[in-house]
Amino acid sequence: MSEPIIDVEGLGKCYRIGQASRHPETLGGRIAQLATAPLRNFHNLRRLGRFREGDADQxxxxxxxxxxxxxxxxxxxxxxxxxxxxxxxxxxxxxxxxxxxxxxxxxxxxxxxxxxxxxxxxxxxxxxxxxxxxxxxxxxxxxxxxxxxxxxxxxxxxxxxxxxxxxxxxxxxxxxxxxxxxxxxxxxxxxxxxxxxxxxxxxxxxxxxxxxxxxxxxxxxxxxxxxxxxxxxxxxxxxxxxxxxxxxxxxxxxxxxxxxxxxxxKAQTFSGTGLHISSLEMVSEAGDIIAEAFAGQAVAFLLGYENPEGTESCEADLMIFNDRGVPITRLGTAFCGPRVALGQRGKLRCDIPSLPLPLGRYRVAATLRMYHERHDEQLNALSFDVIGSTFFAHGPQPQAHQFSAMLAHRWDSVSPDLE
Missing domain, CATH: 3.40.50.300 (P-loop containing nucleotide triphosphate hydrolases)
Incomplete structure (x- = not known):
C-alpha cells in the first residue's frame, strides 16, 4: 500500500489575540510606562510562540x-x-x-x-x-x-x-x-x-x-x-x-x-447586535403558521426583528436552498423598491402568490442589511417541506432532485395558416 501524499497528525494552530494598550491618565504614569516599555516588549516577544491552555489572549x-x-x-x-x-x-x-x-x-x-x-x-x-x-x-x-x-x-x-x-x-x-x-x-x-x-x-x-x-x-x-x-x-x-x-x-x-x-x-448568526432577527415563520393564506406547503399554494414569510437602536430602515433578504445546499432563489426587498421602514420591533412580510418549488425539503437563510452591510444573518432561519403540488393541473408531480423550480406556462398548437 502506497504512502499518503498528505499526512496530517494532531495538527493545531493557535494565534494570540492582540489587546489595546492602556494609557495612564497622569504624567507620572506615562513616564513610568515609557521607562518599562523595553522590558515589557521583550516579555511580550518571548510569549509570542508560547501557548498554554487557558490563556485568555489566545x-x-x-x-x-x-x-x-x-x-x-x-x-x-x-x-x-x-x-x-x-x-x-x-x-x-x-x-x-x-x-x-x-x-x-x-x-x-x-x-x-x-x-x-x-x-x-x-x-x-x-x-x-x-x-x-x-x-x-x-x-x-x-x-x-x-x-x-x-x-x-x-x-x-x-x-x-x-x-x-x-x-x-x-x-x-x-x-x-x-x-x-x-x-x-x-x-x-x-x-x-x-x-x-x-x-x-x-x-x-x-x-x-x-x-x-x-x-x-x-x-x-x-x-x-x-x-x-x-x-x-x-x-x-x-x-x-x-x-x-x-x-x-x-x-x-x-x-x-x-x-x-x-x-x-453560533453557526447561524452573523451579528445579532443592534438590529437583529428574532424569528422567521412561513404562514398560509389564512395566516396559520405552517411547516409544510403545496407547490402552487399562496404562502408568506414573516421575518421578525428587534431594533433597540432605532434604525429607521433596512434591506431584507431570504435565500431558499434545496436539500443539496443549492441556492434556488433570493427574495429581496432590493428587487421590490426602497428599503422597508422599521419600528422598535415587528415583522416584515414577504408574499409568494404561488409557491414554485418541487416536492422536497428546503432551508431558508435570512439577512438584514443596511447600506450593504449585514446587521444580522441567520443561515438556518427556517426549514420547510413541499409535500404535494397544485401548481400544474395535469401530469406527474415534479420532485426536487429532478428540477429546481417550476414556471407557469401553456402550450398551444399554432397552425401555419394562422400566422
Whole structure:
C-alpha cells in the first residue's frame, strides 16, 4: 500500500489575540510606562510562540486535526465561516507553521488561497507565470511549454503583458487558477477564491479540476458552494470551530454540515447586535403558521426583528436552498423598491402568490442589511417541506432532485395558416 501524499497528525494552530494598550491618565504614569516599555516588549516577544491552555489572549484556529489523503484523491473541506478551513490550507501550503502536530506533504504544491496569491503586483502577467513556475521548481523550458495553455485558459491574450496591479480581482483569479492548474503540481489547493469569478469561469475551473483528478493528482477544495463540492469531491471533511467533526463520503458530510447549521446557534448568526432577527415563520393564506406547503399554494414569510437602536430602515433578504445546499432563489426587498421602514420591533412580510418549488425539503437563510452591510444573518432561519403540488393541473408531480423550480406556462398548437 502506497504512502499518503498528505499526512496530517494532531495538527493545531493557535494565534494570540492582540489587546489595546492602556494609557495612564497622569504624567507620572506615562513616564513610568515609557521607562518599562523595553522590558515589557521583550516579555511580550518571548510569549509570542508560547501557548498554554487557558490563556485568555489566545484562540485555536484549528485543533487536533488528523487525516490522510491518498495520491489522486479529491478532498472537499466544508464548514461555516471561522471553522478553520483557510487556516488549515495555509498550514498545508507552508504559509504558516503549525503550533502543534505535523503535516507531512509528499509532492509539489500549488495553492490559490486569496486574490493575488503568489503574484508580484509590479510584474506583468507573463513575468508572474515564469515566477510561479520557478517557485514550483520548474525550468524555463518547462514553463514555456505550458505558457500558451495558461494564456488560452485564462483568456488573457490582450492583457498578458500588463502589470498585475492593473488587473481586477476577477482577472487575478483567472490567471491565478490557470497558473496553478497548468504548472503540473502534484497537489492543488483551492480555497473559496473561485467565488470571485463569473459562473462560466467557475464551470470551466470545475471541468479543469475534474481533468486534473483523472491524471492522479491530488486536490484539496474548500467551498461554500455545496453543489460544486458534491460534483467534484467523492470524500469530504467537516470542520467546526477548528475541530474535525466528520470525515467520509461527501453526501454524508454535507448532511452533517446542514444539521450542524440547524443545531448550532453560533453557526447561524452573523451579528445579532443592534438590529437583529428574532424569528422567521412561513404562514398560509389564512395566516396559520405552517411547516409544510403545496407547490402552487399562496404562502408568506414573516421575518421578525428587534431594533433597540432605532434604525429607521433596512434591506431584507431570504435565500431558499434545496436539500443539496443549492441556492434556488433570493427574495429581496432590493428587487421590490426602497428599503422597508422599521419600528422598535415587528415583522416584515414577504408574499409568494404561488409557491414554485418541487416536492422536497428546503432551508431558508435570512439577512438584514443596511447600506450593504449585514446587521444580522441567520443561515438556518427556517426549514420547510413541499409535500404535494397544485401548481400544474395535469401530469406527474415534479420532485426536487429532478428540477429546481417550476414556471407557469401553456402550450398551444399554432397552425401555419394562422400566422
Amino acid at each position: 484562540i485555536w484556529a484549528v485543533r487536533d486535526l488528523t487525516f490522510h489523503v491518498k495520491r489522486g484523491e479529491v478532498l472537499g473541506i466544508v464548514g461555516h465561516n471561522g471553522a478553520g478551513k483557510s487556516t488549515l490550507l495555509k498550514v498545508l501550503s507552508r504559509i504558516t507553521p503549525p503550533t502543534r502536530g505535523r503535516a507531512r506533504i509528499r509532492g509539489r504544491v500549488a495553492s490559490l488561497l486569496e486574490v493575488g496569491t503568489g503574484f508580484h503586483p509590479e510584474l506583468t502577467g507573463r513575468e508572474n507565470i515564469y515566477l510561479n513556475g520557478a517557485v514550483l521548481g520548474m525550468s524555463r523550458r518547462e514553463i514555456s511549454r505550458k505558457f500558451d495553455d495558461i494564456v488560452s485558459f485564462s483568456e488573457f491574450e490582450t492583457f498578458i503583458d500588463t502589470p498585475i496591479k492593473r488587473y481586477s480581482s476577477g482577472m487575478s483569479v483567472r490567471l491565478g487558477f490557470a497558473v496553478a492548474a497548468h504548472l503540473d503540481p502534484e497537489i492543488l489547493i483551492i480555497d473559496e477564491i473561485l467565488a470571485v469569478g463569473d459562473a462560466a469561469f467557475q464551470r470551466k475551473c470545475i471541468g479543469k479540476m475534474n481533468q486534473i483528478a483523472q491524471q492522479e493528482r491530488t486536490i484539496l477544495f474548500v467551498s461554500h458552494n455545496l453543489a460544486s463540492v458534491r460534483q467534484l469531491c467523492p470524500r469530504s471533511i467537516l470542520l467546526q470551530y477548528g475541530e474535525m467533526i466528520a470525515d467520509g463520503p461527501t453526501e454524508d458530510v454535507i448532511a452533517a454540515y446542514q444539521s450542524s447549521l440547524a443545531e448550532d446557534p
